[in-house]
Amino acid sequence: MTYTKIMRREIADLVREGLQAAQAAGALDVFDIPKEIPVTPSRHEAHGDYGSPVCMGLARVLHRAPIQIAEALAPHIPAVEYISGIEAAPPGFINFTLDEGWLAQQAPVILEMGEAWGNLDVGAGERVQVEFVSANPTGPLTIGSARNAVLGDAMAAVLAAAGYAVEREYYVNDHGSKARKLGYSIYMRYLSLLDAPPPSFEEEKYPGEYVTAMAQELVDASGRRFVEMDPEQAIREFSAWGIERVLAGVEKDLARMRIHFDTWRHERDFYQGDPSLYEQMMARLREDGYIVDKEGAVWFSHPDLDQDAVLVRSAEVIPNPEDRPTYLMSDVCYLWDKLVVRDFDSAIYIWGADHHGDVPRVKAAAKALGIDPARVELILYQLVTLRRGDQEVRMSKSSGEFVTLRELIDEVGPDPIRFMMLTRTADVTLDFDLDLAVEESDRNPVYYVQYAHTRIAGVLRHAAERGWDPDVIGDPALLTHPSELDLIRKMLALPEIIDVAAEHRAPHHLTAYARELAALFHIFYHNCRIVSSDPADADLSHARLMLARAAKTVLARVLHLMGMDAPETM
């Protein structure tokens, strides 16, 4: 397998070698060379392609002006084919310029690698689990879950590209009170549809049409069969059936978003077996002194926490034993399941910011279990506000009033949802405008990127019609136009973007990159005629067709990393 090089890191290595050489030659005093050499892409053309501010930091150590250090260092940086210029620049930067001839040669290299372009080995095969969505299976997915889904899936894709062995997992909360609540809700609707008398007890119900729909389905399939059944028995059956029913819908909706899970882990499993994982964990925590019994409940107590947290509710408050363990108790089991039993190197959780208060508890639980808390990564995203134009749409599952993911997919399709949900960092609240998402205009950025891809496809079709052989690899040395080179520079940056996005767990970088790449293709297209009708330009046309094909592959790669379609026509 071929991996892509990250230019930034290559250049950092050059600087390191330069520092060593300069020391050896006596041009610089001997000092400990920093482990991390900073190198950043330049923001201004005059500064070349990459720059390093190392010398600024060394000024203090060496008691010399940064620019003097830079000037002493520059001549000792080894010459390599891909760098044409190394320059010390005030106040003390070292600037690197990529060689344009070498740059042009990268076009066929990228084309050759195809969608493997951008693959890295920084993950070194480390096993990472990304657990996301994990919405309670008590109703259809909402738009809030869509952000979770999009973020988690893109995160997984980016990590896989960076060389991690990634598994996508959905955690099914199918144990305890909410499962029963769903069963009870369906049961009550079922009875009322058949005009049968309700049971003597009354509990909380989920409102919402989907409950009625499921009850109707049972009526159609089974008639009055459950009317005579013992209510407790019926509720149990309705609950199990309902959860499966909802999950099937969830899976289908997510599939339409092009999201597929490797595993579906059921909370219920933690409470089965003899002894169950739940019993094992409880015994373990108790033995290690993390359990406090008080007020009839069982509490988790840890020095990192300001206050104890309930693991098992008291029988006085919750009569049904199955409903007594809290979600924190399940989280404890799940930690063990992920990081000990299945032994992932790390577990990434994608959570809504409304759960941020749980972070310290889960971290403390990991510690209590002897798991390095650094292996547990909680990624929080701020919530989604939904609006139609300037009118806010309030959502809540308990009120039964919400916009489902399915409705949204029906309205706009998966691509705008994926792109728009990914454009912002997880740290900011997201305003999702239903009107805008539907709008097929240039206010809607998703089309800009996809259009670049279809535009290339259109050019290639045009070329084929004119009899151009699509497989001819033109001479890259003919690619000398600034628009051509800028496009190649941007394609060359994909590995860095994947590196950054993976390391910082920030897949939103992909959207910005996709727009930039698309923009540079559009500029190239505008400035450089690709398929020329003048026979004298045949060689150049071949070279540009190659460049266009390379750009098409990279665009497709980025779109696919974001889980989007790379269409041939629009």
Add this chain to the structure above:
RNA sequence: GCCCCCGUGGCGCAAUUAGGACAGCGCACCUGGCUUCGAACCAGGGGGUUGCAGGUUCGAGUCCUGCCGGGGGUACCA
């Protein structure tokens, strides 16, 4: 009260390996560009003391403190 996130041109957001050289992009607004490859595109223009006040640093949108404003959390709910 305490905890978390955010505050960047009219609006929506970026800003890179967690501090680097002149803060970018889209929308909106104004102007120009299709008789050869897809104008869902391109080019140009106006618009900013990065919420406020301090601090650390050679250097701060980025780090620290305080304040102001918005959102979320603070259950024997999940």
